Amino acid sequence: MANVTAAMVKQLRELTGAGVLACKNALVDCDGDIDKAVDVLRKKGEATAVKKASRIAAEGIVSVVVKDNTAVIVEVNSETDFVAKNEKFQQFVADVVESIFASQAADVEALLEDKFAADPSKTVREALVSIIATIGEKITIRRFERIEGVCDSYIHMGGKIGVLLQVSSKEDAAAVHDVAMQIAAAKPTCIDKADCNQEELDHEREVLRAQAMNEPKPKPAAIIERMVEGRIEKYYKEVCLLEQPFVKNQDQSVREMIGGRFEVARFIRYEMGEGLQKREDNFADEVMAQANKNK
Numbered sequence: 174m175a176n177v178t179a180a181m182v183k184q185l186r187e188l189t190g191a192g193v194l195a196c197k198n199a200l201v202d203c204d205g206d207i208d209k210a211v212d213v214l215r216k217k218g219e220a221t222a223v224k225k226a227s228r229i230a231a232e233g234i235v236s237v238v239v240k241d242n243t244a245v246i247v248e249v250n251s252e253t254d255f256v257a258k259n260e261k262f263q264q265f266v267a268d269v270v271e272s273i274f275a276s277q278a279a280d281v282e283a284l285l286e287d288k289f290a291a292d293p294s295k296t297v298r299e300a301l302v303s304i305i306a307t308i309g310e311k312i313t314i315r316r317f318e319r320i321e322g323v324c325d326s327y328i329h330m331g332g333k334i335g336v337l338l339q340v341s342s343k344e345d346a347a348a349v350h351d352v353a354m355q356i357a358a359a360k361p362t363c364i365d366k367a368d369c370n371q372e373e374l375d376h377e378r379e380v381l382r383a384q385a386m387n388e389p390k391p392k393p394a395a396i397i398e399r400m401v402e403g404r405i406e407k408y409y410k411e412v413c414l415l416e417q418p419f420v421k422n423q424d425q426s427v428r429e430m431i432g433g434r435f436e437v438a439r440f441i442r443y444e445m446g447e448g449l450q451k452r453e454d455n456f457a458d459e460v461m462a463q464a465n466k467n468k
Contacts, residue, residue: 235335
């Protein structure tokens with residue numbers, strides 16, 4: 174019997190997504206042969222994830238849950254919106270949220286090794302492989318964050334957009350919730366001017382300065398700088414939460430709406446699938462492929 178090393182188990186896990194024990198047992202049964210072990214895990218259904226790894230998973234659900242002074246936001250992706258509406262998928266997402274509440278994991282990779290809340294005999298990774306086998310699509314736990322403190326949440330379109338908002342007080346719960354809704358609708362990237370990313374701000378100034386210099390009628394440098402700063406103020410109103418026009422009353426800013434009743438400490442906004450390549454289905458190509466397959 175071949176000596177099964179930790180490196181071999183790690184390699185097999187990366188290839189298949191199967192659990193540590195399952196990989197070790199497969200390697201032992203196959204005398205250390207990685208390729209044969211992959212086949213064993215596939216036949217057992219443990220490695221269903223391996224043949225779906227190249228698929229695009231950019232649909233899914235953003236879930237936000239607040240419990241007492243702890244809040245969790247998570248994005249779980251599927252390949253199709255149809256699966257995102259599946260009860261088993263939605264229950265899996267709910268169970269992942271509970272697993273995050275029970276875990277001290279700081280990232281997805283660490284979370285995958287923790288116990289699965291709905292079945293502590295499994296890890297989150299093993300539960301993920303199992304739901305992939307059951308549903309038949311690539312499913313990924315893309316990202317999550319956990320916040321301790323006074324929080325509110327907002328979910329838009331059944332999980333297409335999720336917002337987690339931390340504030341100093343919820344004495345005016347309606348106003349706090351309005352701010353969470355503002356974040357979902359207006360996509361701010363920071364709380365106020367002081368929080369703006371300096372690199373992005375410098376880049377924006379550079380672009381605006383070039384625009385002003387390229388206008389048909391030349392202007393003195395001092396006037397150009399005043400124009401740039403005027404446009405930067407407009408930029409602040411686009412990206413800074415407190416500077417944005419309030420969605421329910423465009424005549425006042427979010428800062429004016431809050432009126433000192435509470436402070437915004439932090440916010441997280443997840444938009445399902447943002448930054449991911451979207452799956453593009455071509456029905457005509459699918460029909461032709463199937464016709465050629467049946468010849």
